[in-house]
Amino acid sequence: MRNRDVEDWWDAVGWYGKMPANGDFVHRRLSRELVQWWDKWLQTGVAGLHQRNADRSIEAEFQGAPLWNFAIPSGFGSGVVQLGCIGPSRDRVGRSYPLVITLSMPERDFSPAVLAGASGFYRQLGGSLLAALRRGCNPEQFDQSLRLACGEINAMVAVQTSVADDPGADILSVLNVGHGTPVPVGVHDELGWRDLPSYFNPNSHTSYWWTNTIEGAAYKSHVHGGALNATLFNKLFVSHAGYR
Template identity: 30%
Template structure:
């Protein structure tokens, strides 16, 4: 089952059994792209949170993501989970699992299936509790090679329908067009914890900036607009303090 769900899985980050950064099954290009975004973003968040960094980080919920192929210049979408972790001496840095080619072409706003993400979170959680004999044994499903490059999507597409009314044709074209349009976007979300943390979601043009990632990690404060990173901040109604006991669905609107 895991081989089917995780055909091209790799991971990198920190693990309690090791004293520094470790990785397995990740392409060098992919790992470099993630590190160049995640390392400075976390540094910014540590400064923003200050002395509360450790408890805030430890309360972080795993963050699920789907990244369009144009964001990291890959021929396929990338998906995965970012889970809180630390190294042998307690230095905090996430363990990130990345599916390097098995992702659905449809973004999570169209394909709502959470099977992969829930399984990846469970696998990461289990990995953090063991002392492996080798890096390859830490997450047994990891180590697959990145998926082979695919032919680029044509610049345009077309469709016909023998029915004179265009309504059905336009309706059918909507999801196809959406898949193509989100090539430059990424989506980030986390499952909620009843009575503790609401379910959270955000979409970004490209990778999210540090303030947006801080919102996902801390659960408080709306991300500020960041040209080249995210569009409008979430609606005011979506801002919730972590101490609130509300479990209402939190939504945010974006202009695309």
């Protein structure tokens, strides 16, 4: 990844799902193959909600789930590394379905330092999701809000460049690049998972999920081995007592 203008990152950040201000599925800047890749998992999870929702308590639990950041390797058949955020949503008439935002990149463009500088990026994704899920912004407003996240990608690139210049630098020294004094702990804790950059493997079959704290959710993390499945969906959106 190299430093670019915000517009140059625009094509790499896409989204898919349902939102309260719209009546059906919406998406922007995701290939048909990537939409189908996400939909296969999400439809399986939502179908499970419907099967278990005799008293509608499961539906309410889904809507009360936190926002989740993720880092997904390319080894699942999508062909790209994906960094993004997903949250519980519904369409205008109340049909539940998540809304997901993802930055997709070829494996060759990924380095651990990309994640090390991603705290602001994940924070902006959380803010955009909140605007859609809680404040009723329409698809175009939601889409335009992602320009802020695109602007944060250059911060990720800057950290990557610093690591390239100093291969021996550890994560803490990387985070202090460009600052006269050490960065306060709270500045970068949106990423939450401080060791993740060191062990995320972009061509593995292990994905990483952790709560986005922009809405005050308690920090939780989950490592999932293998393809995205109903067990993972339930872990994120149903079995989440105490996460918020």
